[in-house]
Amino acid sequence: xxxxHSHYLEIKQNIPLNVSLCIVTKHHSKEDILSYYDLGExxxxxxxxxxxxxxxxxxxxxxxxxxxxxxxxxxxxIIPYVSCIQSLDSFVLAQLIDKExxxxxxxxPVYAQFHLATEDTNKYGLSKEEAFSxxxxxxxxxxxxxxxxxxxxxxxxxxxxxxxxxQEANTLFHSLRKDFPKLxxxxxxxxxxxxxxxxxxxxxxxIGSYLFEGDE
Ligand SMILES: *Cc1c(COP(=O)(O)O)cnc(C)c1O
Numbered sequence: 001x002x003x004x005h006s007h008y009l010e011i012k013q014n015i016p017l018n019v020s021l022c023i024v025t026k027h028h029s030k031e032d033i034l035s036y037y038d039l040g041e042x043x044x045x046x047x048x049x050x051x052x053x054x055x056x057x058x059x060x061x062x063x064x065x066x067x068x069x070x071x072x073x074x075x076x077x078i079i080p081y082v083s084c085i086q087s088l089d090s091f092v093l094a095q096l097i098d099k100e101x102x103x104x105x106x107x108x109p110v111y112a113q114f115h116l117a118t119e120d121t122n123k124y125g126l127s128k129e130e131a132f133s134x135x136x137x138x139x140x141x142x143x144x145x146x147x148x149x150x151x152x153x154x155x156x157x158x159x160x161x162x163x164x165x166x167q168e169a170n171t172l173f174h175s176l177r178k179d180f181p182k183l184x185x186x187x188x189x190x191x192x193x194x195x196x197x198x199x200x201x202x203x204x205x206x207i208g209s210y211l212f213e214g215d216e
Contacts (some may be wrong), residue, residue, distance in 0.1 A: 002032060002035075002212070003032050003035045003036060003211060003212060004210070004211055004212055004213060004214060007210050007211055008036075008039070008211055011194075011205075011207065011210070011211070014195075015198060015205065016198065018203055019198055019202060019203055019204065019205060020043060020203065020204045020205075021041065021043065021204075021205060021207065022043045022044070022045050022065055022067075022187070022204055022205065022206045022207070023036055023041055023043065023044050023045065023207060023208070023211060024044075024045045024046075024047070024067065024190075024206050024207060024208030025044050025045065025046060025055070025208070026045075026046055026047050026048065026051060026208060027051075028208075028212055030055060030058060032212065033055065033058060033062075034058070036211070037058070037059060037062065042061060042062055042063050043062075043063045043065060044062055044063070044064055044065070045064070045065040045066070045067045045086070045206055046064065046065075046066060046067070046068070047066070047067045047068025047069075047087075048068050049066075049068075049070070049071070049074035049077060049078050052064065052066065052078060052081070052082075053077060053078065053081070056081040063083040063084070064081060064082050064083055064084075065082070065083065065084045065085070065086050065206075066078060066082050066084070066085045066086065066087060067086045067087050067150070067206060068087055069087060069089065069124045070085065070087055070088075070093060072092075072093065072096055075093075075096050075097055075100050076100055079097065079100045079101060079104065079106065079108070080104060080106075082108070083108075083109070084108070084109045084110065084111065084148075085097060085108065085110045085111070086110070086111040086113065086148065086150040086187055086206075087111075087113045087124065087150060088110045088111060088112050088113060088144075088146070089112075089113045089115075089124045089125050089126060090126075091134060091137050091138070094110070094134075094137075094138050094141060094144060094146075095141065097110065097144055098141040098142070098143045098144045099143075101143035101144060102142065102143045106143065107143055107144070107145060108143065108144050108145070109144075109145050109147045109148070110144045110145065110146055110147070110148075111146070111147070111148030111149055111150045111185060111187055112126060112131070112134060112135070112138075112146055112148070112149050112150070113125040113126065113149075113150045113151070114126050114127070114128070114131070114149060114150070114151050114169065114172070115127060115152075116128065116151055116165050116168050116169055116172075117152060117153060117154035117155070117165045119154055119156075120152075120154055120155050123152065125150075125151075125152075128168075128172055131172060131176060132176070132179070135176060135179070135180045135183075139180070145182060146180070146182065146183065147182050147183060147184050147185060148183065148184060148185030148186070148187055148204070149169065149172070149173050149176070149183065149185070149186055149187065150187040150188070151165070151166070151169040151186075151187070151188040152188070152190070153165055153166060153188065153189070153190070153193040153196070153197065159193075159196060162193050162196050163196050163199075163200060166188055166189075166193075166196055166197050166199075166200035166201075166202070167200050169186065169188055169200070169201075170186065170200050170201035173186045173201070174201075184203075185203050185204050186201060186202055186203045186204065187202070187203070187204040187205075187206060188200075188202045188204075188205070189202045189204075189205035189206065189207075190205070190206055190207060190208065191207055191208060191209045191210035191211075192210075194207060
């Protein structure tokens with residue numbers, strides 16, 4: 001496996017300036033990560049604690065985002081090395097992360113993960129209905145800052161339905177921002193749906209496979 005330079009250029013040329021690129025490096029080697037690092041990329045993401053911990057010795061100006069379901073017993077191991085946890089999906093987890101951050105004197109940006117594509121079962125995330133109380137409760141925590149929202153599009157080829165979910169996310173994002181002005185990032189869009197996500201107001205896309213496979 002290697003990096004796909006033409007796909008990379010295509011993405012860089014097509015994303016607006018206010019949209020950042022988070023490169024999802026799960027299953028990819030340190031060498032491939034360093035290739036993107038050498039091109040100037042600094043935001044990388046992993047979704048499993050075990051795999052992430054093997055990569056933590058890469059250059060320390062990398063901003064590591066954690067994007068997978070985080071088990072409570074993994075919190076302590078990853079907190080020292082992450083710059084952001086995008087997959088915050090319960091208040092119990094928020095409290096645990098906050099407590100651990102306090103212990104090591106760290107303030108951690110986190111994103112609340114929402115499960116809006118409700119037809120996809122077995123997915124983690126908060127519901128729209130929980131949003132307001134979740135954000136209010138998190139305001140009481142001193143060592144995490146909920147400054148973003150993370151959403152996954154539905155697993156379907158139906159672009160209308162993908163657009164509907166991303167629009168719903170965008171509406172929720174803007175309504176929450178009225179009460180929680182620290183909310184800045186709307187993280188949505190992956191390899192297959194990032195163009196739709198950008199049209200629907202995404203400010204961060206998380207791209208994995210498209211950046212790694214099949215360079216001609
Ligand atoms: C794997 C993953 C991505 C990237 O998916 P691709 O389809 O490979 O671009 C984005 N977000 C999350 C949460 C992921 O687990």
